[in-house]
Every structure is written in C-alpha cells, then in structure tokens.
Amino acid sequence: MPRTALFSSLVASSRTFRHLLHSNPYVSNDEAWTAKKIVDFLAGGAGIPGVRGIQPLRTGCGGHGLVYELRGSLCKASEEYPPTVLLRSDIDALPLTERPSSSSDAKSKRAPVSSRPGAHHACGHDGHTAMLSAALLWLSEHPEILGGGRVIAVFQPAEETGDGAKAMIEAERAIAGSPDASLFGIRSISRGAFAFHNIPGRPFGEVLFVRQGVAARASTGLEVRVVGAASHASEPHLGRSPMPVLAALAQRASTIPQEVQRTSGQSLAGPGGAALVTPVHMHVGNAGDFGVLPASGKLCLTLRADNTHAVEALVEAVRDAAEEEATLAGGGYEIAMERIEPFPAVVNSRGTTDILTRAVTAVGSSSSSWKSVGDFVERCGATEMEKPFPWSEDFAHFTSECGSGALVGLGAGEQWSALHAEDYDFNDELLPLGAVLWVEIAREALKPTPQ
Ligand SMILES: [Zn+2]
Secondary structure, eight states: OOOOHHHHHHHHEEEEHHHHHHHSSBBBBHHHHHHHHHHHHHHTTGGOOTTOOOSSSSEETTTEEEEEEETTTTTTOOOSSOOEEEEEEOOOBBSOOOOOOOOHHHHSSOOOOOOSSBOOOSSHHHHHHHHHHHHHHHHHOGGGGGGGGGEEEEEEOEEEEEEEHHHHHHHHHHHHHHSSSSSSSSTTTTTTTEEEEETTSTTTTTTEEEEEEEEEEEEEEEEEEEEOBBBEEEEEEEGGGHHHHHHHHHHHHGHHHHHHHHHOOOOBBBBTBBBEEEEEEEESSSSTTTTOOOEEEEEEEEEEEEHHHHHHHEEEEEEHHHHHHHHHHHHHOOOEHHHHEEEEOEEEEEHHHHHHHHHHHHHHHHOTTTGOHHHHHHHHOEEOOOOSSSOOOOOOOHHHSOOOEEEEEEEEEEOOTTTTTTTTOOOTHHHHHHHHHHHHHHHHHHOOOOO
C-alpha cells in the first residue's frame, strides 16, 4: 500500500478504536477489557489488509499492563542490550460520569458518550492509547526506521491512582530476578523513556516540555483521622468530638507551607510554584444522628510540591498542626495519618529532550517528509516551558528506573474542555500528529551515537 494511503488508513482505524475505548471506559485497576481490545487491535493490524499486526511481549504486567517489543531491521538477535527507547501510554479512565456539552458543534466532533455511568475517559488516555497503537503498527511495517535499535512500548494501567507504573516495574523485576536485568532497568532502556499527555487550553500542535528538571510535581493524598469519644448530644461535655480539631486543621491547611518556611527558614517553592496543602474532603459523624456527639472523623488533604522531599516536609508539618489543634481543643484525641496515591516528581533529562526537539523538527519543518500525509504537521512546533505541569504523573517511576526520560505535553487546542471535566473528550486531530511524533522520537532516539 502506498505510504500516504497506509497512513490515512491507520489514522482512520485508530480513530474508530479510540471511540470504542471512549464509549467503554474502565477505571484504574479494572482495565482488563481495555487491555484485551488493545491486544486485538494490534494483533489484527488495525483491520487494515496487508498490515501484519504485532503480538505483546507481556500481558497482565503489574495488573492489566501490556509490553510490546519492536526490533529494527539491523538489530542483531544475539545482542542482549541493543539501543532501546521506551514509549509509554496510560490506558485507564476516571470514576466520573460523562456529561457532554449540548452544542451541536461540540457533539459532531466527539466520540460516542460513555456507556458506563461512573466511568469516563476524562483525561484522554483513550487518545494516548490510540496514538501509540498507530505508531507501533507503522514502525512494525517500517523496521528500517529503528535501525539497529529496539522500542519497548508500554500500555500502563492505573495512572490516575498512581500505582500502575510502579506495579509494572515491580512485576518485571520479579520476572527478571534483579533490578539490573529488568526490562525497564537502566541497562535495558539506554535511550530514555518518553510519555505524552494531551493539554487542552494550549494551541493545537504545540509540543510542550521542560528542557531539564521537574516536569510534573510530586504529590500525595493524606488522610488525617481524629478519634475522640462519643457521648449523648445533650451531654457534649462528657465526650470529645473531633469536629473542632478537623475544622481548625481544614482552615489552617493552606497556610501550612508558609508555616514550614517560617519555622525552618526554608522555602518549599520551586520552579513549579508554591507548595500546596489543599483540603479536598471532610467527614465527621453520621448525617441524621442528631442525638450523638461523634467520636471520629477525617480530613483528606492533597499535598503538592516540586519534589518528594518537600512533600515529606509538608506531611510532617500537617502532623504537627493536627497535634497542636488537638491540644488546643482540650486534648485526649488519637491522631492517625495515611498517605494515599503518592506520586514522585517527573524529572526530564537534557539528552532526552534533545531527542524530542530533533523529532519535533523532523515532523514540523518545511522539509518534513510527513507533509504529504496531512497539513496537521505544519502546526507542530516545540515550546519550552519555564514551569512544570502543576499536576502529578506516575510516569516518574519509569524515568527514574530508566535513568532518563521526558514527559511531553501536546497542545489539544485553546478552546478544548479541560482535563477531568464532565464534558471532556480527546481531540481526534491529535491522533496523526501524536503518531508521527512517536515515530520520529523512536528514529531520533535510536540513531547510532558518534563513537
Ligand atoms: Zn491523564
């Protein structure tokens, strides 16, 4: 099949595939159906006549994770560690109910709405999956692009809960027997790890990245549980309600980073901005129990900063503040804290972002060989960010395991609905752009290095 026709067929198939995933979303750690559909799509060559399809190297990796391996046409079978680049897509949806915008313009541009209430691909991981799938099938048809190198492609579950990347790495270590021999280890992935995330609100085609340093912030959820003593509501002096402790802590939360700075003299602010302690949920007693002074309650907080060390300083400061408020409320409380969904910071490395900028140039330059496949390539350009993305990403586990990496944003359009919004849908126009960018990243990463 001619190059342009094959590419158009791949984009059309991956769009249909993306819509299938979008209308059947499965949340973190429940992606068995999603993983099976990815395997089917890739094994069947996207349903395109003449495309051979590819089989996974691993299934069920760290839950419902998949790993694919592609070898270049010059890659020696005997070589244990050929030059290798890791390409990663996340595959999970969010526990939200989709409510699409009612405007007909928006309707015509979107995938069919989720058929599973309470689950919504509201972060575009359906689109990330389709982009990487299209790129892998293109590369398997053109192994000369990879030369003497190899691609390890990862479809990662449970990104939203922050445990999928870690689980995949641990599962691989268990198979390999030692961290050094792991498929994701530094010796195996010698040319860096890459991940894309679509970024609504930024111009379409903008490729956003931090050249070197923190690219997405560290964070953790923190549940603060306070236990006092129950009593009849008519005799509150005989009990100890956790209410005043939790209310005071919730009010004080946002000023805790400044408190740390005042007491330690050390600022927790980094390039990403100020450190944050944000109350997100509070629960005390039971609604309807008007006769009971409650004994226990909890406050949930999200802590965010540029690195794990600063997040740990915030955790300790929250503990101190909770104990102080408990004493002020009369004492006699038990306080327990639990970290939930901790994310380390993603750190981009210079060598990897240099590969990225060369790939962006190859796609978007006036002499781009991709011009014939669509005018979307003309809108592709690199934008270096001064600040990291404000959110967190568990891709951090791959960058630290592989020794180098880059988290890359793809501008989805200025008018596009925000990530995690009820009416969010992935912008299908990004599919061909993301696919060619993946192909060029693989080509640039695996070029022989000068001796
Ligand atoms: Zn996401």
